[in-house]
Amino acid sequence: MQTSFPAVVISGTGLYQPPHVITNAELVAAFNAYADQQNAAHADAIARGERQPMTHSSVEFIEKASGIKQRYVIEKDGVLDPARMYPRFKPRGDDELSLMAEIAVDAAQKALAQAGKTGADIDAVLCSSANMQRAYPAMAVEIQQALGAGGYGFDMNVACSSATFALEQAFNAVRTGASKCVLVVNPEITSAHLEWRDRDCHFIFGDVCTALIVERADTATGPDQWEILGTQLATQFSSNIRNNFGFMNRAEDRDPEARDLTFYQEGRKVFKEVVPMAAAHIETHLGKLGLEPTQMRRFWLHQANQGMNQLVIKKLVGADAGDDVAPLILNEYANTASAGSIIAFHHHRADLQPGDAGVICSFGAGYSIGSVVVKKR
Numbered sequence: 001m002q003t004s005f006p007a008v009v010i011s012g013t014g015l016y017q018p019p020h021v022i023t024n025a026e027l028v029a030a031f032n033a034y035a036d037q038q039n040a041a042h043a044d045a046i047a048r049g050e051r052q053p054m055t056h057s058s059v060e061f062i063e064k065a066s067g068i069k070q071r072y073v074i075e076k077d078g079v080l081d082p083a084r085m086y087p088r089f090k091p092r093g094d095d096e097l098s099l100m101a102e103i104a105v106d107a108a109q110k111a112l113a114q115a116g117k118t119g120a121d122i123d124a125v126l127c128s129s130a131n132m133q134r135a136y137p138a139m140a141v142e143i144q145q146a147l148g149a150g151g152y153g154f155d156m157n158v159a160c161s162s163a164t165f166a167l168e169q170a171f172n173a174v175r176t177g178a179s180k181c182v183l184v185v186n187p188e189i190t191s192a193h194l195e196w197r198d199r200d201c202h203f204i205f206g207d208v209c210t211a212l213i214v215e216r217a218d219t220a221t222g223p224d225q226w227e228i229l230g231t232q233l234a235t236q237f238s239s240n241i242r243n244n245f246g247f248m249n250r251a252e253d254r255d256p257e258a259r260d261l262t263f264y265q266e267g268r269k270v271f272k273e274v275v276p277m278a279a280a281h282i283e284t285h286l287g288k289l290g291l292e293p294t295q296m297r298r299f300w301l302h303q304a305n306q307g308m309n310q311l312v313i314k315k316l317v318g319a320d321a322g323d324d325v326a327p328l329i330l331n332e333y334a335n336t337a338s339a340g341s342i343i344a345f346h347h348h349r350a351d352l353q354p355g356d357a358g359v360i361c362s363f364g365a366g367y368s369i370g371s372v373v374v375k376k377r
């Protein structure tokens with residue numbers, strides 16, 4: 001028996017933008033100072049041929065290879081200190097709101113205001129992010145309490161596809177009647193998982209938090225509603241984007257400074273393998289909905305690499321991706337893991353008209369790909 005579901009909308013989005021900017025010039029200056037210090041400290045071993053000298057990074061490479069021009073971070077001094085090279089966060093007591101929850105509450109309140117809702121209207125909180133601050137209790141439950149929300153909350157992690165995968169859970173919870181109004185939050189404190197001392201990746205990530213409100217169309221009162229026409233998720237195992245940090249590290253007697261306990265990747269392989277997967281995924285998803293890529297007014301794509309997004313769009317619509325078709329935010333925000341496509345949706349939808357449709361699509365570690373087709377009401 002075919003069950004018909006009520007229409008479900010995204011009725012609000014919110015964005016927490018960290019207070020500090022690191023430009024590529026600042027980033028490269030810190031990295032090069034660190035490399036010089038390392039080379040001086042190991043000059044003898046380098047002279048004996050026992051160790052390779054570190055090579056300088058460059059602003060030109062970063063901008064040409066990725067399109068990234070700067071990134072926002074929650075704490076800047078620690079990252080740019082050549083004697084440290086990662087952020088410095090003050091530990092908080094168990095009775096204080098944790099940092100991930102704090103930025104999630106900020107983004108959530110903005111999304112709630114846009115939707116004309118309060119925390120009390122929320123009956124499910126999905127905190128979905130590439131990294132969680134602690135093992136438990138779930139971040140989502142702390143966020144639920146801080147917002148005065150009811151129902152339940154849980155955390156989920158699908159790396160860069162965390163937001164789109166959570167959107168499908170929210171969509172299903174609302175359309176089946178299990179939940180009335182779901183908050184999806186994506187606090188991405190990527191500065192803490194990035195290896196700022198590795199020139200292959202030190203430029204990639206930035207911090208941010210996004211939030212989305214998902215509810216039935218017949219309860220939505222906000223001025224800007226986007227009906228979810230469908231969602232499609234896919235995963236295929238790959239170690240090409242990986243981070244082995246985890247609760248077993250201590251039991252494995254791992255060196256906490258080991259290179260594989262922060263983000264690492266085979267960037268070229270990711271580029272080559274993920275572009276065709278993402279394009280085919282979107283095309284198949286739209287086909288199931290009886291839609292063509294050329295009918296989409298906009299693609300809010302994952303923000304990892306400018307060239308990647310251009311290739312995905314070329315495969316889909318046979319044309320170069322101008323900002324009007326696939327807006328870029330990574331030049332300003334860098335890669336913000338799961339939040340990237342949601343930042344693009346947040347900043348670049350106001351000019352669309354009722355009836356215009358588009359695709360929010362993430363792709364990243366897993367591999368994981370998630371697409372959400374939306375139409376402005």
Ligand SMILES: CC(C)(COP(=O)(O)OP(=O)(O)OC[C@H]1O[C@@H](n2cnc3c(N)ncnc32)[C@H](O)[C@@H]1OP(=O)(O)O)[C@@H](O)C(=O)NCCC(=O)NCCSC(=O)CC(=O)O
Nearest residue numbers: 057058061065159160199200267268270271304305364365
């Ligand atoms: C990482 C990249 C920007 C790297 O660009 P390229 O592939 O063109 O470059 P490359 O690594 O082959 O390096 C080319 C040459 O430049 C050198 N090189 C590397 N880094 C450099 C730097 N900082 N400054 C100057 N030179 C540099 C290399 O040593 C090499 O030298 P030589 O030529 O001498 O050997 C790109 O591959 C990329 O964006 N790929 C997609 C990755 C992606 O989407 N990942 C998902 C991230 S995870 C994610 O999004 C979230 C999630 O899922 O969690």
